[in-house]
Amino acid sequence: MGLRSRYLCALLLVIVTIVGSISSITYFRAHQEVNSVLRILSDNEGEMPARMIPNQPQLFSQPHFTRESLYQYRYFSATLNRQNKRMAIQDDHILSVTPGEIQKLTQRVLKRQRTQGRIFYKQTVYAYRVKNNGGKINVVFLDESLMLTKAREVTYLGIFLGTISLLLYTVVLVLFSNSAIRPIIQAEKRQKEFITNAGHELKTPLSVISANTEMQELLNGENDLTKSTKEQVGRLTKLINYFVSLARLQEQPQMTLSVIDASQITNQVADNFKNVILQDGKHFKKSVTSDLAVRANEHYFYELVSILLDNANKYCDPHGDVFLNLKLGKRKKNVILSVTNSFVDGKNVDYNRFFERFYREDKARTVSKKKSGYGIGLSMAQSIVKSFGGQIKASYSNGKISFIVTIKRQIKNK
Incomplete structure (x- = not known):
């Protein structure tokens, strides 16, 4: 991804975050306003309060009302007795719903047996609230289109x-x-x-x-x-x-990639390094699954395996073990290349920094001054793996350090 693309993605992320936050807060405040108006109407049996609402400390999420501001809303209500016989309907603040329709909506709401919710009628969403007042049941409906439209x-x-x-x-x-x-x-x-x-x-x-x-x-x-x-x-x-x-x-970020036989190349590099590792008094083992293919550059894949084996041999403990493994991942979608070597004194080493160019860690670089590295090989290995669209990481367990490369598997053309 180019520098311009990174800047545009960063700006897009900022814009989406700001717009999303403003929208979420606005919708949250709108629903809070609906609930607050319903509560006021329900507490006054579906009517406007006779006196101005006293000014009380308001939280950020709660709207502030006056008696005049309540007249902007469209609402209606019905009051029934316990036998659900209509006693009164208040429809002075609504024109699009008739008294008969109000009675039907009230019966629909009571069948739900819920104290509050929303109901859709004639392409309009009405929020409702049910309250028991002694022997009466009061149902208040509020058209929330105004708040949600805002x-x-x-x-x-x-x-x-x-x-x-x-x-x-x-x-x-x-x-x-x-x-x-x-x-x-x-x-x-x-x-x-x-x-x-x-x-x-x-x-x-x-x-x-x-x-x-x-x-x-x-x-x-x-x-x-x-x-x-x-x-x-x-x-x-x-x-x-x-x-x-x-x-x-x-210099060539657009590296020419093709489907290559990773198993064959890995075996070739391993055979070349085997005698070198054995001559240094160490033990070498390999396990290479056959016919594994990846999309990579053949020359640089060879270089990648060589860097990892050379690094493992260089920093392996005297008379230690070097193990190379090429296999399929658990889901058989990736090819896993891992190179492991004995490294007893590596418990407190920051292995992630090994990929930094010219990084030198005293504990990791005191195996032998004669074979000390330059801090470039692993950095180069990381660049190669990124060119292949893969990932490389380091891990340490049971006195052994492993460098693990993950590359997407390809199917060879036969």
Whole structure:
């Protein structure tokens, strides 16, 4: 997702939150107003109070009424005795409902045996309230269209203004974002180009140093000085290759992906690393389910498995275990690649930070100075997995650390 898309999504989220909150509060206040008016009418047997309603402290959610303000509402009521024989109907404040219809509505409400609720009649919703007054039953009906219409108008106005704001912001963003973002994009591009160019330039003197060291060994034999020089040349060459690979990976966000045989590639990498791990005095096991396919780049998937196995071998405890596993997820929709190694002293290590570039944790990096890493491999692995649309995480349990990759499964074309 591009930078503009993130800004638009953020603004849309803000607008939806504001409009949704205003609409919810407006509808809540409208229903509170309906209930309050019904309560006032019910307490006065369906009539307006004879005197002005005394001013009382009002909560935020409760509307404030005066005797005059009550005349804006449309309502009617019926008062019956215990045998449901009509005694009186009050319809002075309604024109669309006849006394006969009021009697039918009252009987419908009484059959429900509920003290309050809503009833639909002639495309109008009436809120009602039933109250027992001694030997009488008073039923008050209130047309709530006025209050709900106001709430709907506020909602529509909020949606309209929110849409206009989003469109205006989009226009402004398109017109002015290029000039604002261009320096950042250019700086990032120059940085990547510098890494790539510097990597290529550094390889030449390293090749010369390596050749001179080998010549010196031919003339004078190998010694600690030449051996150390070759080791440092190898380390620096590997570091440069990491830099160049990471820069190239970031330079092509639209990586060419295809359906590849993950099982075959994983087996190939595992076979290449097996002897290296065994020569370091560690135990290696693998479990690879056959014919598992994912949508990825073949070269970078190979690189991903290599990074994880190299990392596991590098930080595995002496004479510890390295285990590689490729299998289907529980629902058989994902392919799970996990690489686990023994790491007894890893209880208090923040494994999530391992994916930060150049991150170094003393407890995790003291296995061997000779094989210490650069803090780039796992960051590169995370970038590769994201390019595949997958996820990678680290977990620690029972003295073992695992790096788990989840990628959506694909069906191979036969």
